[in-house]
Amino acid sequence: MKVRIKFQKYGAMKFIGHLDVMRYFQKAFRRANVDNEYSKGFSPHQIMSFAAPLGVGLTSDAEYLDASLLSCEAPEVMIEKINGVLTEGFRVIDFRILKEPEVNQKIIHAMALVSSADYLVSLKDGYSISETIQSQEDFIKAFEGFMKQAEIIITKKTKKSEQAVDIKPMISLVAFSQEDYQDKLSKVLHETVKVPDYFEKNPESKADLYDNGIKVFLQVDTGSVANLKPELVMEAFFEYLGLAYQPFAFQVHRLELYTRLDGKILPLDLYSDIQYS
Amino acid sequence: MRKLALSDEILLTVEKPARYIGGEVNMQVKNLDEIDIRFCMCFPDVYEIGMSHLGIQILYDILNRRNDTYCERVYSPWVDLDQIMREKNIPLFALESQDPVKNFDFLGITLQYEMCYTNILQILELSQIPIYAKDRTEEDPIVIGGGPCTYNPEPIADFFDIFYIGEGEVAYNELLDIYKQCKKEGKTRKEYLEQVAQVRGIYVPAFYDVKYKEDNTIESFVKNNPLVPDKVKKQVDMDLSESFYPTKPLVPFIKATQDRVVLEIQRGCIRGCRFCQAGMIYRPNRERSLEYLKKCAYEMLRSTGHEEISLSSLSSSDYSQLQELVYFLIEEFGSKGVNISLPSLRIDAFALDVMSKVQDIKKSSITFAPEAGSQRLRDVINKGLTEEVILEGAGKAFQSGWNRVKLYFMMGLPTETFEDIEGIATLSEKIARKYYELPKDQRNGKVNIVTSTSFFVPKPFTPFQWSRMDTSEEYLEKQKYLREKINEQRNRKSIKFNWHEAELSVLEGVFARGDRRISKVIYDAYKLGCLYDSWSEHFKYDLWMQAFQMNGIDIAFYNSRERSEEEIFPWDFIDTGVTKRFLYNEYKRAKSEKVTPNCRQNCMGCGAKLFGGGVCFEEDFGQTMMEVSHEG
Numbered sequence: 001m002k003v004r005i006k007f008q009k010y011g012a013m014k015f016i017g018h019l020d021v022m023r024y025f026q027k028a029f030r031r032a033n034v035d036n037e038y039s040k041g042f043s044p045h046q047i048m049s050f051a052a053p054l055g056v057g058l059t060s061d062a063e064y065l066d067a068s069l070l071s072c073e074a075p076e077v078m079i080e081k082i083n084g085v086l087t088e089g090f091r092v093i094d095f096r097i098l099k100e101p102e103v104n105q106k107i108i109h110a111m112a113l114v115s116s117a118d119y120l121v122s123l124k125d126g127y128s129i130s131e132t133i134q135s136q137e138d139f140i141k142a143f144e145g146f147m148k149q150a151e152i153i154i155t156k157k158t159k160k161s162e163q164a165v166d167i168k169p170m171i172s173l174v175a176f177s178q179e180d181y182q183d184k185l186s187k188v189l190h191e192t193v194k195v196p197d198y199f200e201k202n203p204e205s206k207a208d209l210y211d212n213g214i215k216v217f218l219q220v221d222t223g224s225v226a227n228l229k230p231e232l233v234m235e236a237f238f239e240y241l242g243l244a245y246q247p248f249a250f251q252v253h254r255l256e257l258y259t260r261l262d263g264k265i266l267p268l269d270l271y272s273d274i275q276y277s
Numbered sequence: 278m279r280k281l282a283l284s285d286e287i288l289l290t291v292e293k294p295a296r297y298i299g300g301e302v303n304m305q306v307k308n309l310d311e312i313d314i315r316f317c318m319c320f321p322d323v324y325e326i327g328m329s330h331l332g333i334q335i336l337y338d339i340l341n342r343r344n345d346t347y348c349e350r351v352y353s354p355w356v357d358l359d360q361i362m363r364e365k366n367i368p369l370f371a372l373e374s375q376d377p378v379k380n381f382d383f384l385g386i387t388l389q390y391e392m393c394y395t396n397i398l399q400i401l402e403l404s405q406i407p408i409y410a411k412d413r414t415e416e417d418p419i420v421i422g423g424g425p426c427t428y429n430p431e432p433i434a435d436f437f438d439i440f441y442i443g444e445g446e447v448a449y450n451e452l453l454d455i456y457k458q459c460k461k462e463g464k465t466r467k468e469y470l471e472q473v474a475q476v477r478g479i480y481v482p483a484f485y486d487v488k489y490k491e492d493n494t495i496e497s498f499v500k501n502n503p504l505v506p507d508k509v510k511k512q513v514d515m516d517l518s519e520s521f522y523p524t525k526p527l528v529p530f531i532k533a534t535q536d537r538v539v540l541e542i543q544r545g546c547i548r549g550c551r552f553c554q555a556g557m558i559y560r561p562n563r564e565r566s567l568e569y570l571k572k573c574a575y576e577m578l579r580s581t582g583h584e585e586i587s588l589s590s591l592s593s594s595d596y597s598q599l600q601e602l603v604y605f606l607i608e609e610f611g612s613k614g615v616n617i618s619l620p621s622l623r624i625d626a627f628a629l630d631v632m633s634k635v636q637d638i639k640k641s642s643i644t645f646a647p648e649a650g651s652q653r654l655r656d657v658i659n660k661g662l663t664e665e666v667i668l669e670g671a672g673k674a675f676q677s678g679w680n681r682v683k684l685y686f687m688m689g690l691p692t693e694t695f696e697d698i699e700g701i702a703t704l705s706e707k708i709a710r711k712y713y714e715l716p717k718d719q720r721n722g723k724v725n726i727v728t729s730t731s732f733f734v735p736k737p738f739t740p741f742q743w744s745r746m747d748t749s750e751e752y753l754e755k756q757k758y759l760r761e762k763i764n765e766q767r768n769r770k771s772i773k774f775n776w777h778e779a780e781l782s783v784l785e786g787v788f789a790r791g792d793r794r795i796s797k798v799i800y801d802a803y804k805l806g807c808l809y810d811s812w813s814e815h816f817k818y819d820l821w822m823q824a825f826q827m828n829g830i831d832i833a834f835y836n837s838r839e840r841s842e843e844e845i846f847p848w849d850f851i852d853t854g855v856t857k858r859f860l861y862n863e864y865k866r867a868k869s870e871k872v873t874p875n876c877r878q879n880c881m882g883c884g885a886k887l888f889g890g891g892v893c894f895e896e897d898f899g900q901t902m903m904e905v906s907h908e909g
Contacts (some may be wrong), residue, residue, distance in 0.1 A: 012281055015294035016530045024530060027302070027582030038614045042637035045584075057289050085582070087302055088279065124285070248286040260541070 004066050004110060005082075006094035006269045009061045011208035013089030018053035024090070025065060031085040034078070051110035051257055051268060052117065053177035053221055055229070060254035061093075061205050062117075064110045064268050072097065093203045094269050110257075110268050114223035116172060118185070118255040119230040120207050123214035127249040130241065139214045140176050146240045147174055154236050167236060171230040173219030181217040188219075190264040198267070207253040222257065282370040282377075282640070283358075291357045292582035295530045296324035299372030302528035303580060305341045305348070309374065313457050315344040315381040317371045317418070320352055320389070321396035322811070328354040328527065329535030331589060332387055338523035342619035346453055349373035349381075353396045354403065356809065362403055363786035378404040382456065384418040386437075391788035391816055392781065394433055394810035398803040401436065408800065410438050410483060415687065416465050419456075427480075428558050429737040429848040432788050432795035434482035438470060441849055443478040443512025444544075446521050451476050474505040478512035481505065485850065487793055493834055495845040497790065511853045516889040517544055517563040524576040526582070537585035537618060540570055542602065546591035547876035549883075551659045551867050552648070552690065554736035555591055558853050560883060561891030562876060567598045571605055578615060587608065587618035595877075601845045603631050611635070623645070624670030629677050639721070642681030643674045649690055650700025656870045657692050659863075666705060671708050675715055681725045682708055688755050689747035691731040698755055701728060702762035702772075709768035722810065724768070729775040730759065732782035736789050736880040737848045738855065738865035746786045746836040748778040780818045786836040792847040795835075798824045856884040 009021070026046050029036050037043035047068040054060050058217065072078055075095040082092045123129065123139075133139050135247070146152070151166040175181035186195040220228040230252050238245040258265035280296055281288070288294040309315075320327030320337060327333065333350070340348035349371035354362060362369065368377040370712045378384055384406065386397055401408045406417050413420070421439040422430060430440045441448065452473055459469040474481040484502040489495060500507060514520055526538070545562035574586060586606060595600060606617050617635045622628040624643055632641065645667050652664060671682055686701050695897065705728045712724035732752050735741045747755070756776050763774050787795060802824035809815035825832060840846075842861060849857070859882065866873060873881055876892045886893040 012279060012298040012300050014287050015298055017295075020295065020530050022531070023532065026584065027528060030582035030584065031302075031579065033579075036614075042635075042640070043616060044614045056294075057285070085302075087300055087304075089300065248289060251285075 001069055001072065002066055003069055003072065003078075003098075004064060004094075004096045004098055004269060005092055007063050007065070007090060007092045008059075008061050008203075008206045009054065009063050009090060010208075011089040014057055014059045016089075017056050018050065021054075021063075022048070022050065026084050028082060029067070029089075032081045034067075034082065035069050035071045037070050047109050048110050050124070050254060052114045054254060055231075058252045059206060059208065060255060061159040061202075061207065062254055063255045064257060066098070066110045076129070091206070096269060110263055112224070113259040113268060113271060114257050115221070115225070115260040116219055116258045116265055117222040118173070118181075118258075119218050119220065120253045120255055121216050121218060121230050121234060122208065122210050122251050122253070123212055123249060124208075124251050125212055126208045127246060129214070129238075129246075129249070130243055133214075133241075135177065136213045136215070139216070143174070143176075143216055143237065146237050147171070149240070152236050152240075153233060154239075166226055167232065170221040170226055171218060171219070171233060175217040175219065176215070185219075190261050190266040193266060193270055198270075205253075205255070207255075208251050217255070280375060282375040283367070287361055287365075290357060293324075293531055296352065296355065297358065297372070299350075299375065301530060302582070303525045303526060303534040304373060305337070306373070307341075307347040309347065311344070312347045313460070314343075314347070314383070314453055316340055316346055316348045316383040316385060316453075318348055318350050319378075319386045319400055320350075321386055321393045321400055322353055323355055323809075324352040324529070325531065326532045328529045328533040330387065331535075331539050331541060332389075332390065332445065334523045334526045336385070336387075336423075336449070337527070338525075338906060339446060339521050340451060343450070343453065345457065346578055347373070351378055351384075351400065351404075353399060353809070355671060356815070358381070359399065359403065359808070368405050369400065379406055379416075379418065381418045381719075382460075384420045386420065386422050388422050388424040388430075388433075390811060391426060391432075391785050394747070394788060394799050395803040395807045395810055397433065397436060398800065399808055409435055411435070413438065413466070418470070419466070421452075425555065425558065426788075427553065428851060428853065429480070429789065429791070429846075430480065431487075431793050431847040432647050432791035432799065434793050435796040435800075437482060438466075438560065439473065440480040440482070440513075441478055442480055442509055444514045446514040447512040448476055448478045452479070461662065471502065471504050471516075474502070477510050480851070482793075487847070489792075489794075495847060497788045498696075498845060498847070498850055506556060508850055508852045511558070511560075513563075513850065513854075513888050514544075515563065515888055517891075518566040518569060522565075522569075522573050525580040526577060528581045535587075536583070537587050538574070538581060538583045539587055539589050540574055540592065541589045542570060542579070542596045542599075543590045545891065547595050548661070549593055549659055549863075549873055549875060549881075550648070551863055552687065552733060552736075553591075554739050555727065557738050557855050557883075558874070559591070560853070560855055560885035561888055561893045562595075563891040564596060564598075568600060571609075574606060574610070578610065584614060585616040585618050588620050593620040595875075600627055607631070607634055624667075624674060626673070629673055633677060638678040641679070642683050642725075642727075643671070643679050644683040644685070645670070646685040647704065648685065648687050649693075649697060650686060650702070650704055650705065651697045653870060654690055654693060654697040654700070656872050657867045658690055658865070659873050661872065661875070667704070668707060668711050672711050672714075674713050675724075676719070678708070678721055680712065680721045680723065682727070684708070684726065684728045686728065686730045687733045688730050688759070689752055691733075691735075691741055691744045693755075695755075695758060698759050699762045701759055702766055705763065705772045706766040706768055709766075709771045713768075724771050725841075726768075727774045727775060728763070728772055729777075730756070731777040732779055734782050734786045734789055737846065738851075738853055738860065740860050740867055742790065742846065743840040743844075743864055745839045748833070748837055749783050752779040752782070778813065778816075779811075781810070781816060783832065783836065784821060790846070791835055794828070794830060796832055798809055798828050800828070801827050827871040854883075854885040854888055859883045 036046040049066050051064040078095045080093050152168040156163045156165045235245045257268045259271050351371050397557045407413050419438045422437045423441040427440045427442050470481050484505045486501045488497045543564040545559040648660045735744045802821050805820040807820050
């Protein structure tokens with residue numbers, strides 16, 4: 001059976017890269033005695049895949065991994081079992097058994113589903129954007145000006161070439177407070193998601209909070225079709241202000257990963273329920 | 278949430294930040310308010326190497342069993358962070374609490390290989406602890422060294438307050454108890470050192486003076502403090518069968534060199550290869566019980582989640598219950614996706630059966646360590662592996678489908694001739710030919726032989742401690758000769774030849790048998806910029822040569838000189854149980870090409886029997902006498 005596990009990654013664990021997180025979960029499943037399915041051959045490995053790997057330095061409330069199990073207990077039992085062997089900085093918050101697809105249909109892995117992601121980008125204490133941007137109000141004004149541009153052109157560098165890209169269409173939501181964010185999000189979420197419930201049942205966020213209060217919620221395209229890193233948005237913002245980008249000034253925290261359905265978006269964990277219904 | 282010693286900016290700038298954040302699975306967390314003694318355990322190399330070391334895991338476990346002690350860890354910062362810490366004056370910190378090491382009571386440094394010596398100075402300097410022991414005050418941690426290199430601690434004696442000679446399981450508790458008592462009574466650092474120097478296995482270099490003769494050899498080595506012993510006796514854990522084993526080893530986030538459960542099945546070795554220091558200093562050979570090992574394997578796999586388990590010992594084939602243990606591991610864990618990694622086994626029917634079960638024959642290779650190219654020289658070094666056994670083992674392996682063979686040799690062994698070296702090439706060739714004796718349809722493509730040579734370095738407490746070591750010029754000449762000889766073989770295209778750098782071995786030779794005068798060379802080399810010497814990309818031979826010159830120290834005195842029977846060695850004050858008389862007798866037997874039987878065949882009275890256990894007192898002593906004594 002296939003399961004989808006949602007977990008948080010925070011604190012010092014932001015320094016652990018994606019491949020090491022994979023190894024970490026493989027070992028954690030063994031410690032928790034999870035009945036994983038293994039590939040065949042002389043060096044068998046657990047069958048699992050991750051959605052949209054998180055970069056080093058970022059924290060998250062919504063990491064997803066799909067795994068194949070031979071057997072499992074009730075989701076709440078599994079969550080407790082796995083959390084019992086995790087170290088500080090990792091916490092499982094959801095565990096779902098994916099519905100078996102119809103004959104001739106394949107399970108779509110989380111990896112292939114991702115279309116967009118929400119991030120909270122906060123200015124770390126000890127850093128300053130500029131002398132004129134000292135408060136959240138100053139920041140909002142500047143960022144709104146940035147977003148009002150007809151297009152936001154950045155240069156994307158690949159190994160072979162440089163390419164000018166307009167990233168504005170890839171930013172689908174901008175908010176400056178939790179309320180504002182929830183409000184805007186409710187308008188784009190798929191109708192099967194009961195928005196108030198969704199926010200209520202979400203566990204406490206592990207995002208780091210900073211005294212300066214300067215922050216922005218961003219929803220950006222993510223995945224194989226179009227992919228925009230929130231760091232690139234901030235880099236473009238600095239360029240718009242005519243300032244040198246400070247790569248370590250912001251803490252980027254992932255809030256959710258979505259897939260697209262009927263022109264709306266749906267969190268990955270909720271997708272499985274309706275996928276084959 | 279745990280606070281980190283380094284800022285995000287630094288951690289996101291350096292390579293592999295996970296080296297510095299701690300927080301690993303099975304890390305010990307203690308409340309500092311309930312702690313009397315803070316101990317920082319150090320492996321002076323990069324995190325991935327240090328985390329792979331079993332000894333530290335054992336000590337970490339033992340020390341943390343004490344409620345009054347919190348043992349934490351520190352490893353060498355990699356060169357990128359080293360530079361940042363110096364620029365920003367950041368003190369080196371322990372991984373657990375992220376507190377500066379200089380605030381600890383003890384800094385324990387494990388000394389696993391000589392080429393880590395400059396890294397010790399880096400640890401001290403970055404910790405902001407005076408590099409020389411004589412400059413330390415009541416505020417500084419007690420710096421203590423342990424591990425195999427303490428069997429000649431003299432080249433680094435000036436940097437340490439204490440050396441602990443022997444197996445850590447035994448005396449650490451006493452060391453800490455005395456410390457706690459001294460602290461309570463308000464005693465000074467010197468008073469503590471005096472008291473602890475009376476504990477068996479403890480060596481406090483400051484309490485001993487060395488005088489040299491005009492020819493630079495040692496005239497006398499005497500204590501300058503009436504309270505301390507004349508000789509320091511090695512400490513051994515004689516109840517190894519069920520003693521301390523860390524059933525909850527730490528599991529790093531990043532891939533360590535040993536990313537697996539390591540099961541130490543025995544300590545010591547019955548073989549008595551004359552070049553091997555471990556085989557002499559860890560005498561007597563002691564086995565852990567099968568039932569205990571089974572239990573450990575379960576618990577460790579469970580607590581770590583590792584997907585691989587490997588056995589550790591000097592000569593696994595000599596472990597009396599190896600077959601039971603290995604088949605147990607395969608049956609019990611093989612089906613659960615756990616790989617069984619086998620140590621170098623003597624290649625026989627059992628080994629081939631096991632290997633075919635746990636490895637992909639197409640991808641794996643079989644390994645032999647003949648160490649020397651001719652039977653004559655193998656007799657000199659007492660390596661009881663014969664050509665017949667190698668060819669038979671290789672033949673069987675080829676029949677079972679293997680086509681890759683790894684061979685390990687040493688060059689520069691005492692009495693070595695060019696004929697012996699040529700033997701390396703011809704033995705490699707004979708193995709290749711053995712493969713082509715198989716009918717064509719039974720072969721699995723071409724045969725692939727990797728012949729590796731390292732340079733022999735004479736070590737203290739071995740029969741070759743008197744022996745002259747080759748110069749790097751001599752080494753290079755031999756290497757070139759072997760290259761030519763391999764090229765003359767019919768199957769030369771199937772033989773790949775690897776070799777070690779000669780320059781590193783030269784330094785290793787000096788540190789292995791050096792005296793206290795070498796401390797200054799190490800200090801100067803470090804100040805000139807030497808660090809991570811065991812990493813070839815960081816090894817700076819010319820700077821080392823400069824440091825030797827600055828101090829007027831002649832490398833040839835330490836390496837290229839045959840020592841006389843009467844010479845006082847810098848390490849003579851250590852009593853390992855194995856007597857100097859036995860070692861010298863072995864040296865004489867080596868020169869007359871006489872093989873010495875292993876401990877199970879016949880006791881040669883090396884002296885280790887006085888420890889009162891292990892192989893020296895095995896009941897079925899006589900029965901195993903007839904066992905074949907060849908190992909691969």
